Amino acid sequence: xxxxxxxxxxxDVSCPWxxxxxxxxxxxxxxxxxDITAELHFQPFELNPQMPPQGQDITEHITExxxxxxxxxxxxxxxxxxxxEALGFTFSRADQPGGGRSRIYNTFxxxxxxxxxxxxxxxxxxALKEGLLKAYFTDGQSPASHAVLERVAGQAGLDRLEAxxxxxxxxxxxxxxxxESFYLGQGVHSVPAVIINGTHLISGGQPVEVFEQALRQIAxxxxxxxxxx
Numbered sequence: 001x002x003x004x005x006x007x008x009x010x011x012d013v014s015c016p017w018x019x020x021x022x023x024x025x026x027x028x029x030x031x032x033x034x035d036i037t038a039e040l041h042f043q044p045f046e047l048n049p050q051m052p053p054q055g056q057d058i059t060e061h062i063t064e065x066x067x068x069x070x071x072x073x074x075x076x077x078x079x080x081x082x083x084x085e086a087l088g089f090t091f092s093r094a095d096q097p098g099g100g101r102s103r104i105y106n107t108f109x110x111x112x113x114x115x116x117x118x119x120x121x122x123x124x125x126x127a128l129k130e131g132l133l134k135a136y137f138t139d140g141q142s143p144a145s146h147a148v149l150e151r152v153a154g155q156a157g158l159d160r161l162e163a164x165x166x167x168x169x170x171x172x173x174x175x176x177x178x179x180e181s182f183y184l185g186q187g188v189h190s191v192p193a194v195i196i197n198g199t200h201l202i203s204g205g206q207p208v209e210v211f212e213q214a215l216r217q218i219a220x221x222x223x224x225x226x227x228x229x
Contacts, residue, residue, distance in 0.1 A: 003219035005038040010183050010193040012047045013110045013132040013143045016080045016091065020205035021192035022133070023087040028211035036219045039122050042129050043183060044111035044176050045191045048104060053144050055105040083205070090138045101136060105144040108176065113149055115172045115179070117158055127156035 009025070011018035029038055048061075062073045081091040092101060110132055117125040131152040135141045141148045146167045154160035166172065183193070194202040194211070202214055 002034070003036050003222075005036060005215065005218065006197055007038050007040050008043050008195040008198070009040055010043040010045050010188050010195065011191045012045050013107050013114075013129070013136060014104055015045075015047055015191050016077075016084070016137060017205035018192040019089055019091075019133045019137055020080070020083050020087060021194065022129070023084070023089045024206060024208045025194060025211050027087065027208045028215060031208070031212050032215050032219075036215055038215075040126055041118060041122065042114055042125055044114065044180050045183060045188065045193070046107055046111070046180065047191070048106070049108070051104065051106040053106055055103040055142065055144065058102055058104050061104045084137075087208075089133075092138055092140050101140040103142070105136075105142050107143050108173075109146065109167055110143045110149060111176045111180075112172045113153060113163060113166060115175050116163070116166050117153070117156070120158065124156060124158055128153060128158060131156045 007025075009018075009022065011021070025040075029036070059070050059073050062068065062076075063070055066073075068076075077091075077093075081093065084091045114125060114128055114132075117128040132143055132149075135148055135152050136143050143149065146164070149167060150160050150164050153163035190203065192203075192205060196202070196214070196218055200214065200218055202211065
């Protein structure tokens, strides 16, 4: 008998560990296919809600925020790059053609677009999420840019003109803030936060094996989401 799980993936499109966590979760779900099915819902979290639209130099931002040296920031980024590479996700480097990702940006409009995509279904929302992660981390493009957001929405199979209309307005702003407040109120202060069936929390960009074990344990305990969950 197949167990169905509902997974809320609370994350930000400028969070490298969220990209790693999503790839690992996907691979874990592939391993349990046939025994477990799951529907992912991407929930908003802003790492830097006060970030201005033009963003900030990424090394400057990280050293200020975490109190580490530029050398330590570079070492952390290389560790993340290698973790991503092992999972099949490419984090660009500053010394690569095009300069890689050199700035951190405001992501609120990206979350508004993801909320809209979620109304279209889990598939379109996941395609948009993956496209936004690639645009920023692999291609070094700004997730605050409406042109980038519109293009990625179109590539994800969504209506580009509808996306442009949403971005030109304040559509879904209240919905995003409400969801952000909800998860903050639930004690989510770092991401990714992977919440299974609303009760089981897995924090961080865990290895594939950790996600697989958690999925199997929850399914074995008979804690499926149930019909219509």
